[in-house]
Amino acid sequence: xxxxxxxxxxxxxxxxxxALPAGxxxxxxxxxxGIAQLLRxxxxxxxxxxxxxxxxxxxxxxxxRLAAAGLPLAPVNPLKARRFAQALGLQAKTDKIDARxxxxxxxxxxxGLQVPSPKNLQHLKDLVAARRALVADRVADGNRTGxxxxxxxxxxxxxxxxxxxxxxxxxxxxxxxxxAADPALAEKARLLQSxxxxxxxxxxxxxxxxxxxxxxxxxxxxxxAGLAPVTRESxxxxxxxxxxxxxxxxxxxxxxxxxxAIRRNRDxxxxxxRLRTAGxxxxxxxxxxxxxxxxxxxxxxxxxxxxxxxxxxxxx
Numbered sequence: 001x002x003x004x005x006x007x008x009x010x011x012x013x014x015x016x017x018x019a020l021p022a023g024x025x026x027x028x029x030x031x032x033x034g035i036a037q038l039l040r041x042x043x044x045x046x047x048x049x050x051x052x053x054x055x056x057x058x059x060x061x062x063x064x065r066l067a068a069a070g071l072p073l074a075p076v077n078p079l080k081a082r083r084f085a086q087a088l089g090l091q092a093k094t095d096k097i098d099a100r101x102x103x104x105x106x107x108x109x110x111x112g113l114q115v116p117s118p119k120n121l122q123h124l125k126d127l128v129a130a131r132r133a134l135v136a137d138r139v140a141d142g143n144r145t146g147x148x149x150x151x152x153x154x155x156x157x158x159x160x161x162x163x164x165x166x167x168x169x170x171x172x173x174x175x176x177x178x179x180a181a182d183p184a185l186a187e188k189a190r191l192l193q194s195x196x197x198x199x200x201x202x203x204x205x206x207x208x209x210x211x212x213x214x215x216x217x218x219x220x221x222x223x224x225a226g227l228a229p230v231t232r233e234s235x236x237x238x239x240x241x242x243x244x245x246x247x248x249x250x251x252x253x254x255x256x257x258x259x260x261a262i263r264r265n266r267d268x269x270x271x272x273x274r275l276r277t278a279g280x281x282x283x284x285x286x287x288x289x290x291x292x293x294x295x296x297x298x299x300x301x302x303x304x305x306x307x308x309x310x311x312x313x314x315x316x
Contacts, residue, residue: 004045007102008038008052009095010059017041018099020107025096030058035065042071049074049113051106053081060122067116074111081105117211120182125208127178131171131201132249138164175204188214192297194306197261205253206297214301221298225250227291254290262289266309 009016010030015038017026026041028034042050050066051074052059059075066073085093085101105111117125141164145157179185185207192203206213210224222228226246262272268289275285300307 003107004047005103005106006042006047006050007099007104007106008050008062009098009102010052010055010062011095012058014095015062016095016099018096018103020100020103025099027096030062032061035062038062039065039069047071049106049111051076051102051111053078053102063116064119072113073116074106074113076102076105076111084109120178120185121208121211124175124178124185124204127171127175128205128208129249131168131175134164134168134171138168172201176200179204179207188301191300191304191306195257195261195293195296195300196264196307197257197259197293198297199257202253202257206250209247209250209253213298216298218295218298221294222291225254225291225294227251227254227287227294251290254293255286258286258290258293261293262286265293268292 003021005020007018007020013030015028015030015034017028017038019025026038028037028041049072052062054063054075063073063075081098081102084105085098088101088104090097090101138161141157141160145153145160148154148157179189188207189200189203192198192206193200198206210221212224213221216224219228224246226248228246258268262268271292272285272289275288276282296307
């Protein structure tokens with residue numbers, strides 16, 4: 001199998017590529033013409049993986065063209081990439097150095113290959129992110145303007161608040177329309193909403209932030225969300241297991257639904273009560289319930305069924 005690994009540093013204006021073990025490099029504009037030049041540079045030689053850091057909108061055209069060309073893509077977490085660079089002792093940080101470091105990371109750690117999300121899921125994620133930003137704006141605006149005494153400032157605050165609310169309403173309608181127009185997404189959203197506590201917007205957020213739902217095992221999906229306990233031990237010292245990393249927006253999307261679910265879902269209520277009775281802190285018990293809710297959502301999509309209070313017995 002080919003060991004040819006290519007690292008690509010993505011910025012708004014440029015794409016810096018570095019190939020190992022050959023050691024060749026290339027810089028092209030981050031444009032359609034530049035990506036075409038990059039593809040010609042990669043050529044027909046077998047490639048083991050192309051390693052890059054997802055950078056919101058700046059990497060999408062590149063990712064789509066590389067995937068269309070049938071090239072193996074290995075997007076990596078920027079924090080992990082930076083820690084790898086630190087482990088190598090790289091203090092300087094330039095686009096060319098980052099491209100070489102990503103290629104080195106791909107060669108040494110062989111990160112897993114991934115298939116890019118379909119365009120409709122990317123659009124859903126954009127809409128969910130836009131709504132999240134507007135909700136944050138609404139909260140921040142309320143904190144800033146709550147104490148206004150001047151009539152003018154109060155009128156302006158009301159106008160600004162009305163504009164934010166109108167934008168949120170439009171985005172929520174766009175989210176609903178996008179899901180309804182895709183039969184596969186609509187069915188997944190329907191199954192997720194059968195779970196107590198998960199409403200339409202939470203279902204949309206889960207689908208946008210975790211398109212892998214229904215395709216992974218329980219441990220994998222909880223690790224993806226950063227809800228898997230991480231053991232901390234050294235010698236005879238035993239620390240408390242904690243959660244860390246993962247997709248924070250996915251975790252946050254589960255928080256309020258879990259509060260509802262532990263009142264309406266018998267199994268989650270029993271889990272929460274058992275942990276609290278055992279003296280566990282409320283936050284720990286809630287995180288355990290969030291983890292259980294995510295596993296339930298993953299199970300429903302994997303098995304293609306609605307939630308039932310008593311799990312159905314499957315025929316052998």
